[in-house]
Amino acid sequence: MMESKTINAARGELTGKKALPSLPGLLTKRIIGLLLLIFLFLLFVLPIGKLIYLSVQGTGGFSLQHYTEMLRQDRLWSTLIDTFIIVVGSSVVSIILGVAAAWLMAYTDLLHKKALHMAMLLSFILPSYVLTLSWSSFMGSQGLAAQFLRLFHPDATPWSMYSYGGIIFVMGIHHFPLVYLLTVDVLKKIPRDLEWATRASGAGRWKTFTLVTLPLALPGLTAGGLLVFLASLDNFGIPAFLGIPAHISVLSTLIYEEIIGFGPSAFARGAALSVLLGLFAIIGTLLQWLSVRKIRAVDTVVIDHSPRYTLGKHRRWVSAGIWTFLIVITIVPLVSMVAISLKKAYGLPFQAANLTLSNYAFILFDNPKVWESIQNSLLLSVSTTIICLLLGSLLAYVRVRKPSWMTKSAELAVALPYTLPGIVFGLCMILTWMEPIPGWNPGIYGTIRILFIAYVCRFLILQVRAGITAFTQIDTSMEEAAHIFGAGTWRKWISILLPLLLPALLSGAFLVFLTALTELTVSALLWSSGSQTIGVTIFSFEQAGSTLYSTALSSLIVIVIVAGMAILHFIQKLQSKKGVQPQ
Amino acid sequence: MSIQIVEVSKRFGHFQALNTLNLNIATGEFVAILGPSGCGKTTLLRMLAGFEQPTAGEIHMNQTLVASASFNLPPEKRRIGMVFQAFALWPHMNVTEHVRFPIRHHKETPAAIREKEQERITNVLQMVGLSKHSTRMPHELSGGQKQRVAIARAIAAEPSLLLMDEPLSSLDAMLRMDMRKEIQSIHRQTGTAIVYVTHDQGEALAMADRIIVMKDGHIEQVGTPQDIYLRPQTEFVAQFVSKANLVRGNWNHDQFTPLYTDGRIQWEGSQVADYFKACGKYPVRPDQFQLSASHVPGISGKVTNVQFQGKEFHYHIETEDGVWEISSPQPFQLHSTVSLNLLRDDLT
Numbered sequence: 001m002m003e004s005k006t007i008n009a010a011r012g013e014l015t016g017k018k019a020l021p022s023l024p025g026l027l028t029k030r031i032i033g034l035l036l037l038i039f040l041f042l043l044f045v046l047p048i049g050k051l052i053y054l055s056v057q058g059t060g061g062f063s064l065q066h067y068t069e070m071l072r073q074d075r076l077w078s079t080l081i082d083t084f085i086i087v088v089g090s091s092v093v094s095i096i097l098g099v100a101a102a103w104l105m106a107y108t109d110l111l112h113k114k115a116l117h118m119a120m121l122l123s124f125i126l127p128s129y130v131l132t133l134s135w136s137s138f139m140g141s142q143g144l145a146a147q148f149l150r151l152f153h154p155d156a157t158p159w160s161m162y163s164y165g166g167i168i169f170v171m172g173i174h175h176f177p178l179v180y181l182l183t184v185d186v187l188k189k190i191p192r193d194l195e196w197a198t199r200a201s202g203a204g205r206w207k208t209f210t211l212v213t214l215p216l217a218l219p220g221l222t223a224g225g226l227l228v229f230l231a232s233l234d235n236f237g238i239p240a241f242l243g244i245p246a247h248i249s250v251l252s253t254l255i256y257e258e259i260i261g262f263g264p265s266a267f268a269r270g271a272a273l274s275v276l277l278g279l280f281a282i283i284g285t286l287l288q289w290l291s292v293r294k295i296r297a298v299d300t301v302v303i304d305h306s307p308r309y310t311l312g313k314h315r316r317w318v319s320a321g322i323w324t325f326l327i328v329i330t331i332v333p334l335v336s337m338v339a340i341s342l343k344k345a346y347g348l349p350f351q352a353a354n355l356t357l358s359n360y361a362f363i364l365f366d367n368p369k370v371w372e373s374i375q376n377s378l379l380l381s382v383s384t385t386i387i388c389l390l391l392g393s394l395l396a397y398v399r400v401r402k403p404s405w406m407t408k409s410a411e412l413a414v415a416l417p418y419t420l421p422g423i424v425f426g427l428c429m430i431l432t433w434m435e436p437i438p439g440w441n442p443g444i445y446g447t448i449r450i451l452f453i454a455y456v457c458r459f460l461i462l463q464v465r466a467g468i469t470a471f472t473q474i475d476t477s478m479e480e481a482a483h484i485f486g487a488g489t490w491r492k493w494i495s496i497l498l499p500l501l502l503p504a505l506l507s508g509a510f511l512v513f514l515t516a517l518t519e520l521t522v523s524a525l526l527w528s529s530g531s532q533t534i535g536v537t538i539f540s541f542e543q544a545g546s547t548l549y550s551t552a553l554s555s556l557i558v559i560v561i562v563a564g565m566a567i568l569h570f571i572q573k574l575q576s577k578k579g580v581q582p583q
Numbered sequence: 584m585s586i587q588i589v590e591v592s593k594r595f596g597h598f599q600a601l602n603t604l605n606l607n608i609a610t611g612e613f614v615a616i617l618g619p620s621g622c623g624k625t626t627l628l629r630m631l632a633g634f635e636q637p638t639a640g641e642i643h644m645n646q647t648l649v650a651s652a653s654f655n656l657p658p659e660k661r662r663i664g665m666v667f668q669a670f671a672l673w674p675h676m677n678v679t680e681h682v683r684f685p686i687r688h689h690k691e692t693p694a695a696i697r698e699k700e701q702e703r704i705t706n707v708l709q710m711v712g713l714s715k716h717s718t719r720m721p722h723e724l725s726g727g728q729k730q731r732v733a734i735a736r737a738i739a740a741e742p743s744l745l746l747m748d749e750p751l752s753s754l755d756a757m758l759r760m761d762m763r764k765e766i767q768s769i770h771r772q773t774g775t776a777i778v779y780v781t782h783d784q785g786e787a788l789a790m791a792d793r794i795i796v797m798k799d800g801h802i803e804q805v806g807t808p809q810d811i812y813l814r815p816q817t818e819f820v821a822q823f824v825s826k827a828n829l830v831r832g833n834w835n836h837d838q839f840t841p842l843y844t845d846g847r848i849q850w851e852g853s854q855v856a857d858y859f860k861a862c863g864k865y866p867v868r869p870d871q872f873q874l875s876a877s878h879v880p881g882i883s884g885k886v887t888n889v890q891f892q893g894k895e896f897h898y899h900i901e902t903e904d905g906v907w908e909i910s911s912p913q914p915f916q917l918h919s920t921v922s923l924n925l926l927r928d929d930l931t
């Protein structure tokens with residue numbers, strides 16, 4: 001009853017109505033719940049319906065002509081092959097790196113594991129286009145790699161990043177933390193006495209690994225592998241920066257080029273392509289969901305953090321090797337990128353005389369478009385974060401404390417936009433908001449408002465997930481105790497729930513903020529003059545060949561990210577000092 | 584606070600958790616609700632707290648209606664304290680803040696307590712023996728100390744009803760014995776009515792003024808600990824509370840003749856409930872048997888298992904009527920044949 005009261009009150013706030021007691025109250029609650037569900041459906045699910053509808057709409061009603069035409073084009077088939085090569089290649093790189101990292105972190109006695117764990121995640125926290133830019137400046141003719149190679153041979157040039165290999169490599173190192181994160185927990189949860197039991201029954205180390213450890217870890221590995229597959233399918237930044245100049249296209253960049261190149265006349269073709277890409281993503285998601293369920297089935301034991309294998313005298317070397325690897329894949333390219341952004345002109349050697357801050361001054365003060373894009377991105381990410389923090393936390397609370405088909409479908413609906421590849425979702429947004437009701441254009445498409453709607457729809461699930469994790473960790477009895485000892489709903493949130501949840505909710509909000517601030521894929525489709533974002537600006541600098549400006553703006557983003565993470569870390573430290581164990 | 588529970592039922596979907604329950608609790612009474620898991624005892628407690636609403640019937644506290652099928656007074660408006668199973672301490676508050684919370688936020692807190700908040704906190708912490716730990720955080724406390732904080736918080740605002748939901752089940756065996764004493768002394772000092780839910784018959788027998796034995800959503804028996812233990816009214820109470828063996832035989836008024844004997848053995852049973860007389864059984868507790876060598880007349884049985892427990896032995900003895908659990912200070916070897924008789928009952 002207490003929960004339903006809270007919900008009543010919460011819903012009352014939303015609709016501006018007071019919660020009614022008893023039977024009529026129950027009925028209004030039902031109706032308000034249904035209305036909210038319909039609202040979520042219109043906002044989150046209907047756009048996909050519009051996309052499918054348009055893709056099967058010919059000149060005279062229903063037709064599959066867009067699909068038959070699409071399948072006849074050679075470009076589609078070459079794109080599919082490229083997509084396959086890049087997605088599979090980068091997934092293999094991620095899985096190998098991720099599993100190796102997870103095994104070392106879970107089972108051996110490496111030094112400084114906590115710091116290592118954070119460092120592992122760095123390449124994923126950076127926006128993919130920033131990582132791409134840092135690698136292309138590192139490996140470019142001006143980069144550190146080229147300078148290093150010239151020490152050995154004056155004509156040596158590093159391997160070009162604008163190639164299949166380059167795309168696969170950057171995507172692989174960008175996504176390997178996903179595999180690492182999923183696998184490390186699964187490995188730690190395999191009870192060590194199972195391994196002991198196998199050894200005691202006469203199996204050697206290798207047999208133990210192949211007959212016990214590997215089969216038990218397989219669901220985690222599969223889940224991680226599929227997650228990386230989905231992320232690679234979705235990724236737009238890396239193939240856009242490295243593939244488009246080299247005429248390598250994947251599905252996401254192909255859709256982008258169709259829509260940007262041909263405008264509304266290409267919407268139907270784009271829609272057919274998007275349905276194809278969306279289908280791959282949905283199938284991948286279903287498989288991923290199934291394998292995660294399998295993890296849960298064996299997930300009955302506690303996480304065992306203590307090491308199982310001692311590296312002995314190799315401990316130092318292995319630790320140093322991992323650090324070197326992590327520094328080489330992220331820090332060194334970033335340094336190379338910052339170095340280029342400080343040069344007076346592209347091509348000058350890195351010397352004190354050639355260094356300047358004028359590139360930063362230009363993008364911050366002299367170029368109104370850049371300043372506008374920074375303002376836009378800040379405005380968009382701050383407003384999206386606030387809306388998501390409120391709505392997402394509320395939805396998560398109702399989902400955890402009042403599980404029913406209604407709240408479950410609400411969560412599913414909200415998850416849909418994030419499940420779809422960004423470029424597909426972007427097209428859905430155009431189709432929905434150009435004319436929400438046929439014949440009526442409210443002027444949302446073509447302004448910053450469509451970006452705002454798209455960001456909220458796409459990133460709300462991030463806050464919901466963070467909220468769900470946070471709320472499930474707080475036992476209902478904490479809330480019940482508050483009520484017993486005299487607290488009403490309001491007092492309970494102020495004195496009990498918020499102090500306990502704030503760090504978790506804020507780190508969810510920070511994720512939303514960061515993702516929105518550096519967003520590229522959806523914005524690349526939805527931006528218009530005056531509503532460009534930071535990601536779009538860096539992309540257009542890069543396409544125009546203004547490397548000095550794109551690297552300068554990217555360096556600024558890196559600084560913002562590092563500062564944000566430091567603040568978040570500080571808040572969590574403060575909280576854990578007060579005795580609340582962070583999860 | 585006097586409580587009347589009138590014809591209360593609770594249904595969760597198709598599951599009938601409570602079935603037309605009637606119960607009165609007097610002011611200052613210590614009532615234990617005893618039953619196995621799923622018997623509805625927790626549902627009943629949560630209804631008294633205000634977390635669940637009855638689907639039928641009414642609950643009155645001090646002659647005012649607090650819950651019915653169409654009305655539910657929220658927990659924060661009832662003058663109750665509660666000790667939760669897993670303590671439910673708020674991880675971000677220290678001991679003093681826990682005790683202060685109800686004093687400050689409960690609208691029913693007596694003015695005298697509210698005005699002398701600090702004095703009350705000191706008193707309550709002293710009562711539970713936590714004076715030295717007033718600034719500790721929950722994670723710096725041991726299990727027993729956490730329990731004391733939970734109790735201190737529950738009594739701080741002088742509630743007229745104290746609810747306890749298996750409060751000792753998260754503690755280890757030694758600590759549980761100590762805490763029983765604490766809870767009894769809290770009850771004596773505050774005079775608050777206590778409703779104590781447990782599945783441990785030892786706790787209920789040791790502390791309560793009155794025990795309510797529940798099974799499958801209804802009350803099996805209500806009575807004093809002695810009543811429940813010595814004079815069970817149903818098979819369930821006999822087996823669940825006093826671990827009795829049900830010896831089959833024939834009743835002739837108050838005389839009982841066990842099966843598989845030559846008829847010369849007669850047990851006196853004026854205290855045995857009519858239910859057992861009607862179905863031809865005699866509930867015999869493990870300690871009620873007298874074991875003797877096989878030549879003594881009695882029910883003949885064979886020792887199939889022995890466990891030495893210090894002051895007595897626990898036997899499993901196989902008779903023609905089945906395997907019985909018996910405890911006795913007399914030593915017998917495994918596989919030896921013994922003769923069983925009813926011990927003269929001094930407790931009744």
